[in-house]
Amino acid sequence: MRWIKIFYTVAVLVILTLFIYDTYLTKHVRVFKKWKTSLPSRIFNLTPFLLDDPFAFKQMFGEQVIFYVETTDSVNLKPRDVCSLESVTTFNPTVPVIIVVTVTNHTSDRLPFYNSTSFQSLMNNTQNLFVAWATIPDIAKDTILEQFLFNDTRILNSEYRPAHVCDFVRFLLLWKLGGVYLDFDTITFKSLAPFMKLKNFLIATFSNGILTQAMGFERRNRWVELLMNCTKNEYYSELYPIVPYTVTTVLSKIFNISFNDPGAADSIKSQMNESLHILGSEIFYPFDYENIKLAMVNSSFIGYMEKAFKTHYGIHTFNRLTGHIRVGVNSSKPLAVVARKFCPRTTSLAGTHI
Ligand SMILES: *[C@@H]1O[C@H](CO)[C@@H](O)[C@H](O)[C@H]1NC(C)=O
Ligand SMILES: *[C@@H]1O[C@H](CO)[C@@H](O)[C@H](O)[C@H]1NC(C)=O
Ligand SMILES: *[C@@H]1O[C@H](CO)[C@@H](O)[C@H](O)[C@H]1NC(C)=O
Ligand SMILES: *[C@@H]1O[C@H](CO)[C@@H](O)[C@H](O)[C@H]1NC(C)=O
Ligand SMILES: *[C@@H]1O[C@H](CO)[C@@H](O)[C@H](O)[C@H]1NC(C)=O
Ligand SMILES: *[C@@H]1O[C@H](CO)[C@@H](O)[C@H](O)[C@H]1NC(C)=O
Ligand SMILES: *[C@@H]1O[C@H](CO)[C@@H](O)[C@H](O)[C@H]1NC(C)=O
Ligand SMILES: *[C@@H]1O[C@H](CO)[C@@H](O)[C@H](O)[C@H]1NC(C)=O
Numbered sequence: 001m002r003w004i005k006i007f008y009t010v011a012v013l014v015i016l017t018l019f020i021y022d023t024y025l026t027k028h029v030r031v032f033k034k035w036k037t038s039l040p041s042r043i044f045n046l047t048p049f050l051l052d053d054p055f056a057f058k059q060m061f062g063e064q065v066i067f068y069v070e071t072t073d074s075v076n077l078k079p080r081d082v083c084s085l086e087s088v089t090t091f092n093p094t095v096p097v098i099i100v101v102t103v104t105n106h107t108s109d110r111l112p113f114y115n116s117t118s119f120q121s122l123m124n125n126t127q128n129l130f131v132a133w134a135t136i137p138d139i140a141k142d143t144i145l146e147q148f149l150f151n152d153t154r155i156l157n158s159e160y161r162p163a164h165v166c167d168f169v170r171f172l173l174l175w176k177l178g179g180v181y182l183d184f185d186t187i188t189f190k191s192l193a194p195f196m197k198l199k200n201f202l203i204a205t206f207s208n209g210i211l212t213q214a215m216g217f218e219r220r221n222r223w224v225e226l227l228m229n230c231t232k233n234e235y236y237s238e239l240y241p242i243v244p245y246t247v248t249t250v251l252s253k254i255f256n257i258s259f260n261d262p263g264a265a266d267s268i269k270s271q272m273n274e275s276l277h278i279l280g281s282e283i284f285y286p287f288d289y290e291n292i293k294l295a296m297v298n299s300s301f302i303g304y305m306e307k308a309f310k311t312h313y314g315i316h317t318f319n320r321l322t323g324h325i326r327v328g329v330n331s332s333k334p335l336a337v338v339a340r341k342f343c344p345r346t347t348s349l350a351g352t353h354i
């Protein structure tokens with residue numbers, strides 16, 4: 001008799017626990033339950049629950065996510081940006097790709113760039129593409145950057161404020177939720193799984209040091225805390241790439257390595273530290289900043305570009321430098337070849353030029 005009583009008590013407790021757990025999930029994760037079939041549910045508010053509830057976030061999206069960040073108001077995603085999303089979602093079909101759009105308040109139900117046809121089409125046809133919105137105060141809440149982003153006159157008055165805020169927001173998202181961050185000017189050539197597995201990584205280039213265009217960190221990683229702290233303390237509002245510059249300087253000091261010596265990044269591409277991987281230019285830099293323009297428009301670079309499809313994971317196109325360049329969609333320019341191969345849908349909807 002006693003054993004039967006114990007058995008029933010345990011059974012009731014188990015069922016109760018499962019019930020409470022399920023209720024919790026349903027309450028917090030409702031938006032996600034339908035995501036496979038319903039487009040509107042893939043556009044959601046990152047607050048109030050998800051941003052500060054890593055448990056619910058993980059239940060929804062799993063272990064690995066890729067973030068993009070959009071901090072400029074009323075922007076229309078250009079075909080080149082959509083191309084980045086198409087290539088990434090195609091090669092990583094099981095990884096949720098989440099564009100975090102910062103908004104001024106929660107009543108903005110219409111997202112500005114949702115107007116673009118190529119983006120709408122991609123959104124309609126891509127199950128692992130999400131748009132999440134949040135306010136910057138919510139993203140910075142309870143972090144070491146909270147005071148800085150809103151009360152520090154240096155950043156408030158900086159002419160590069162949106163870009164710098166975007167640089168900090170990517171750190172904050174990785175700090176709060178963990179995952180991979182990618183810039184819109186990254187077109188990928190293959191699955192990112194091999195280096196996403198490393199969890200904590202940064203990427204160094206040939207000659208520009210470490211850029212924060214692509215990086216991955218586990219939630220609450222202490223390297224992120226350190227880098228946020230240093231970039232905040234050494235913030236200089238008049239230098240556009242102040243955040244990557246500071247990251248490069250700080251890590252050069254810690255590891256006693258000069259990332260800016262030609263080839264230095266490649267020579268340390270292997271694991272430098274068990275808890276932080278600094279990968280070399282073989283990831284996204286078949287061409288560095290100085291050559292990227294030529295590489296995209298000069299047909300004599302097509303051979304290099306096609307080789308990169310095999311040797312590299314993708315290309316960082318430095319849109320700040322090359323965003324204005326447009327090439328005919330059917331031309332033999334390297335950029336057009338990349339676009340037709342890695343984002344065919346977007347290219348076919350782009351019109352005459354991409
Ligand atoms: C919130 O955003 C909407 C649309 O951007 C705007 O019309 C509205 O005035 C804003 N509300 C507040 C309280 O700022
Ligand atoms: C979206 O497109 C519609 C119709 O083309 C236009 O009226 C509206 O102003 C656009 N909205 C934005 C935010 O660009
Ligand atoms: C995407 O889906 C929405 C809702 O179903 C529809 O209104 C819109 O026309 C579609 N856009 C494209 C470009 O397919
Ligand atoms: C900014 O400073 C003001 C005045 O000192 C304070 O009331 C406010 O809470 C601060 N904001 C943040 C986000 O810390
Ligand atoms: C941040 O930097 C300040 C000043 O350099 C230092 O006192 C503090 O310990 C640092 N905090 C973290 C979390 O690194
Ligand atoms: C840093 O590296 C250089 C050579 O690359 C070496 O001469 C120097 O002693 C190192 N400094 C420290 C503090 O390890
Ligand atoms: C890697 O970095 C962590 C965190 O700073 C440190 O504790 C550890 O000793 C480092 N490991 C190596 C092999 O340098
Ligand atoms: C294209 O690249 C080739 C080889 O580097 C160079 O000779 C040529 O001048 C370039 N053409 C243009 C238009 O820049």
Ligand SMILES: *[C@@H]1O[C@H](CO)[C@@H](O)[C@H](O)[C@H]1NC(C)=O
Pocket residue numbers: 329330351352353
């Ligand atoms: C490019 O080529 C495709 C396939 O041949 C064709 O359907 C399309 O109209 C062409 N686009 C332009 C802008 O010439």
